[in-house]
Amino acid sequence: MLPPSRKDFKDIYVVFELMESDLHQVIKANDDLTKEHYQFFLYQLLRALKYIHTASVYHRDLKPKNILANSNCKLKICDFGLARVAFNDTPTTVFWTDYVATRWYRAPELCGSFFTKYTPAIDIWSIGCIFAEVLTGKPLFPGKNVVHQLDLMTDLLGTPSMDTISRVRNEKARRYLSSMRKKDPVPFSQKFPNADPLGVKLLEKLLAFDPKDRPTAEEH
Numbered sequence: 001m002l003p004p005s006r007k008d009f010k011d012i013y014v015v016f017e018l019m020e021s022d023l024h025q026v027i028k029a030n031d032d033l034t035k036e037h038y039q040f041f042l043y044q045l046l047r048a049l050k051y052i053h054t055a056s057v058y059h060r061d062l063k064p065k066n067i068l069a070n071s072n073c074k075l076k077i078c079d080f081g082l083a084r085v086a087f088n089d090t091p092t093t094v095f096w097t098d099y100v101a102t103r104w105y106r107a108p109e110l111c112g113s114f115f116t117k118y119t120p121a122i123d124i125w126s127i128g129c130i131f132a133e134v135l136t137g138k139p140l141f142p143g144k145n146v147v148h149q150l151d152l153m154t155d156l157l158g159t160p161s162m163d164t165i166s167r168v169r170n171e172k173a174r175r176y177l178s179s180m181r182k183k184d185p186v187p188f189s190q191k192f193p194n195a196d197p198l199g200v201k202l203l204e205k206l207l208a209f210d211p212k213d214r215p216t217a218e219e220h
Contacts, residue, residue: 128206158185
């Protein structure tokens, strides 16, 4: 691929290893994934996320279709089109498209928000949603709109505290959560009865409604 001379150097070729599929197709096509598969998938995702966050980059669009997979069960995160670098703690404008596939994996603090101060915890939430989908074979929060999305989240996690609600930047979402009837959380062991108890415990942390309660990728 080297040009005959520097003068003729006009094109750049980037060669990647072949990844035959993505995690969405893997989940869709396999109903016999084992505990070892779950562990290996989650380990790779958290390891990759640790590397990304160490560089102060937030992916912001993690979902099964954006995770490439090969025949050896190796995973690679792709599509950094919405990724942003966090230079400081100042609020950053977030341009979120509201198409369904992205909404399902979006953290609650971002529901309905088009301007927010976000943290790496938004990616941690997405990993939790993806892990839950690997365990069950279907999306955990397939919301039809922002309100439905919040309903599905609170049906599982219970009504968040007023302190947590106050940190949701979107006023309409904040008002809706404040007026919501009291919901008790559903035990994760009940929601995921066939999953390993340690995996369920970790999933519960990844899907904490309040971003400050979610672990970092490095911690796990």
